[in-house]
Amino acid sequence: MPVDRSLYIIPNDSPVCQLDAEDAFKTLSEKERKYAHYVAKASFDGALAVFLQVSPESAPIFYVLYRLFKAETVDQLKEKAIAVGFTEAEWQAFLVYTAAFYNNSGNYKGFGDSKFVPGVEQTKIRALIEKSAVGTDEKVLKTWESVESKIGSLETTELQLGFGDKGVTCYHSSNVTQEDSEKIDRFFKQRNLAFWNTRLFKEVGADGKTTFTIKLASSEEGVVSEPEEFEGVVIQIIRGDYSLLMKRTHEWLAKAIPVVANKNQEEMLKKYIEHFKNGDIDSHKDGSRYWIKDVGPAVESYIGFIENYRDPAGTRSEFEGFVAAVNKETSKKFQALVSNAEEILKQLPWGADYEKDTFLKPDFTALDVIAFGSSGIPAGINIPNCKIATWYEPGETWSSKFGVLASAYEECRAEAVGYVLCCNPDILKIFGYTGELAHDVKYVNWLSEIRAGLLALEFYQADQKKWGQAHCYARYVLTKVVLEAGKGFVKIEETKGEDGKPDLHFKLDRNLIDSVGRPAVNAFLAKLQAYKSTGDFEGGKKLFESYGAVGETELQWREICIARRKPRRIFVQPNTVENNGEISLVTYPAEVSGVIQSFVERYDAKAIEELYTCWKNDYKWF
Template sequence: MLELHVRKTMMLHVFIVAASLLDILTTVLGAPEKSKISAKDASIPDDLSAEVNKFGVPRDTPIAFLDGIQAFNNLQPIEKCRVHHISRASWTGALIDLYQTSAESPLIFLLLQNLFRSQEISALKRTATEACKFQQEDWDSLLVYVAAFYDNFGNYFTYGMKKFVPRVSSSKLECLINSTAALAKQAGESASSLQSLWNKTKELIYQLGSRHQSLAFGPGGITTYFSSNCNASDATLVKDFMVSKNVEAWNSRVIKTFDTQTGQPKYEIRFASALATGKAVVVDELKLGVAIEYKGASFTFTRGDFKQLLVRVNQQLTQAKGCLASSLEKQMTDELIRSFRTGSVEAHKNASRFWVKNKNPVIESYIGFIETYQDPDGMRGSFEGWVAVVDKAKTAILTSLVNNAEKFLPLLPWPREFEKDKFLKPDFTDLTVITFGNGGPPAGTDAAINIPNYSEIRQNDGFKNVNLGNMIAATLSAKPLQYLSESDAKLLQSHRKLVFDTIVGLHELLGHGSGKMFHEFANGSFDFDISKLGSVGKFGPVKNWYKPGETFETKFGRLGSTLEECRAETVACYLGLFPQVLSIWGINRTAAEQHSYMLWLEYAIEGLEGLIQYTPETDSWGEAHDQGRFAMLRVMIESGVASVKSLTGADGKPDLLVSLDRKRIPTDGKKAMGEFLLGLNFYRSTGDVEGAKIFYDSYTSLKQPGNEEHIKWHKIVVERKKPRPLVVQPNTVIASDSPSACQTIKGAQQCFFEVHLKNYDGTAEGMIQSYLDRYTDTSLEKDLLDLANTDFKSFWI
């Protein structure tokens, strides 16, 4: 009887929360309205079309659970306190990713939260089955779509930048929305907001017109880093203007309008901050709200983007200050708060400098506008926040790699002058991730990070490498081996974790951590001596360098992301041939040759699988790492090491087989990979964008004659594509009404709220429940709706 009473009480609470949220949304949205998208553009499939099947989320998408319970339970109360508040800050800030993905993503998020909060999932399934004729595959398709949406914080995959849609017809989904609304009305609840959200989003959920299929500049795609009336030419003009003012774009978006009288284009460059522009405001020596003329256009810097969310982020960071371990952590947090409050990039750089100096902490965390993969211009960062516990035992191996790095750097194929003047030893830690708040958290060999991304800090102050150990473990088993012989597959599968560890370590520390960039400064000085550089093989003498105000990001734009990832991957591939390097992982000289073979096998199949991210119609790539890995496969093939054979698979369908000439890897393979790596580093060091593009396109642009076979491979790997795993993450929960978890700190007892870690099943239902539990504040959802409506017209296509 007690259990029945508790369940009834919980259901009543659910309906009360849903009712209050529905009332709020109804006030903002008003009555349901017909979408303003024309029938010509809508193309909503009533029955599933081939296009929907192509872009639908596969029902067999693997879903893993991120296990961090043991590491969390071993923490002291002050450490659990810190993990909780930074987790809450990270998850709140991650909602910004919705707005950085598509105009409709925040509204779809609200729709899904309301739909699945309206009743328990089992009851919702019963409604779908009985009232809307859902078959089991329809229901499974809906759940996996919702799980993918939550995992990516939007309706585009962050890995590959392609749109995804439900594999259930819009008529059935609409029936479920209406039936749920009808049940709410029967219970005396308002339901118009649920239907209004559906009416605003239903066309855009299923829209698969040519512009809606991927994230890119128009007319080939969509982006919300720029208003919908911007294209690549606008981005170039904005970039030139920002470079002229020595302003970086990390936390900004661009909105283009026109003067109503003169027709002059006007660009608002809006920085993310909790504070609005105000009068005569100066941030980082930049005056806001003042129009500046440049090349026939008007530019104005403003701030206040995502202010509702950043206010909440700072509230959590402020609470985290009460449970920090060191003065460096407090200084870092103060600068983070200042950055998010004012929009100052310089404050975030200062926070990053303190973070780099904070050696060997128990808890690692980083938060801000970090990775630029999603911006088609490659300059603006998506919001990301994470917190993790350091695994001291596994970190010992990575520390050994750091301590030997200065011995290994001279093995790289470029002259000493192309290496940093001094190697600044970073922390390199293996982490048990508790929270990774960002669309599509890293997985597999990508589950490691080298940060900060500010090039001048990396070169002058240092950086950190972090290996997301439990993220790799969670996703590795869901990453099947393809395109190998039975013997090669068996060999690689049995050693794959060690191969991954080697790749990740070398990629992050000696890949991203190596190489110098040549700069000229405003006072006319240089950080290099051109007379000592000489000629670098076939790439010739140095004729270019970074001028004052130029950075790697502003020079290379989106090309920079894939160029740098390819350089880091190639460093790992190249150094993986040296026994003294492999000994760090306990691989003796006898086993070194076989390990090198397996490492090259891994890169070869990942290069082939990477063709999934290539789009023949536009000769473009949707993912930076995969483009680079395919270039590496091309190097292997051209050196005579690798071959790809077309054949018929066991299922009777076209298949491919990758094989390597093991004996040629340490000779022809090493020489070719070294020459390729030298070129990548040369163009990065000198800032030679034109040379880099010609060089890189020769490996990755398939529109040129002679690539017909590669296009055939592309068709096969697309047909045999395996879905990328989704990851269900836990939630931290305050489990006491007052500070009751006590410990002695510096001779005095301090008490904190009891914090628990709530786990979920590695299923679509588990993913959905984790997000329902993660976001329960109805006022937050009102802020999300206000923010979505404010700029919808600027970004809606």
């Protein structure tokens, strides 16, 4: 069946939203602004590694686009684009593609993991490059030639991120299979090693011997462990992945040390610097321990290889770094929530046996983001991400035990807790919601969550019969849970829209939330917690996948959701700039040209050349 190309083109009317950090930035002292600036630069420079993690063509596409828009303004390039045959719509499509590419840190969506392609032919893009100010640059032209056939290709194995036989990834070389990855997981487990900041490369010699090289992200290069035999293959660990980018990252962090707010921040940065130098996960864990102690900072940040959503094996993590100013007024409400947390936990549907012996009170703050370097900007974060339970076997973690299912399972558990706790009047009161308004907030929360679970069907990979996006998988599962509750609580019906085309109408009976909806989610949540706490992967997998199944009816709903989908927002972020020892915030208009300009000004030419060098070092593996 031919691919519908329109489904893989970012619409020209995609909304662009400005990440507003001006008010947050104004609340910071000059010292705090410097700290924010240096950590933001570390975050953005480190996030260049994401282009090397996503697809083989992402880094070279970035290189060409950067050089193109760095050399001339958008208006200058538009004149040349029209001259070589671009229509107005095609020029806009090219700008939208570029902005989306930057926003997603590559040519696969940060939310959904599906490929997107330009809404203009590659031949016209080539003509524009050749006519532009970089059209005589042999390096730019050769780089474009290396990706020209890939940028618009929609071959079956290129549509989604995945192992090399079914998808695209740069967490592993293209010849690594799922079985290979599982073997390496066993190797890591046996040696009690972590693999968040690693990539895996496979090489078969002339003698038929298979060698796996595990590369740690670090500025330092060299051998960590000599080649050794394991289950019939040879495995070696080396340092130096993304080495030039990791060097930039820890050099910026070192500049932040003189302007830290306290000793905890200083020790945290020193440990992170150590981690980015030698690739040692224990150093990052130690840094996180100091981060936990830094309670209530004016400037909040976190940096490292954090989330494992996009690795097909569900174990290796994407680089992420952010800086934010703490919104003190909103944070007061969250602190009130935390103060009552031990009592609130008792309302969740599991006993003390499924909780830690001692409750570790978190630092729960509202953040106004100044800079976020990664493939997307989340609504919220929960860090650190490593907690090993005592009843797991030595060397096992939650992510290694539950593997590729771990992210969706945990997101589902978190959102189920939200379903349940938003029914609590005392919690709603903390945020100023009482009486009828509190009932409305509860209703809208359930309504929006269930709707999100229905719309999540867009991200189900029907041809492979699998879910590719953890949050969507989680939300769909919970929507199936409340549908199963029965008693007319949730109804989804196929209808006709005003345009006469198929549509979906769903109804939630707000009067049954407490008597039908909450008990159903409670019971499901208790099972999720029990399987997680006891490390029962098989039980958890069976439960989760039974609700995550997509049948004929749901496939029909999926077609309607896809036909009526709306474009996702593209964010334009500000930059922090240092002039004569003072830090200022530079903002950009909420339009695709603003996104492009923000990236052109965010990186210097040396950073882009170092990204290019890292890509060339990777080239043989892909």
